[in-house]
Amino acid sequence: MRAILIVIGLILLVGGLWAVFGHGSYTQTDTVLQLGSAKLTATHDKAIPQWLGIAGIVVGALLTLGGLFSKR
DSSP states (O other): OHHHHHHHHHHHHHHHHHHHTTOOEEEEEEEEEEETTEEEEEEEEEEOOHHHHHHHHHHHHHHHHHHHHOOO
C-alpha cells in the first residue's frame, strides 16, 4: 500500500509540475459549420489550467508524504 501511494503521488507531482511550467496542452476540435455530410472543423491547442497543475502538486505531495511516513 505504501509503494502504491508513493508511486501515484510522484506521478501526480511530476504531472502537476509539468502543467504549471507551461508544457501541458491538449487539442480541442470544434465543428464550425455542417451542411449535410460536409463538415467544417477548427482545431485549437489549449493549455491545461494552472489551478489543475497546482492541485496535482498538492495532492501528489500529500500522497507521497503519506506513503513515506505511514507506519505500515
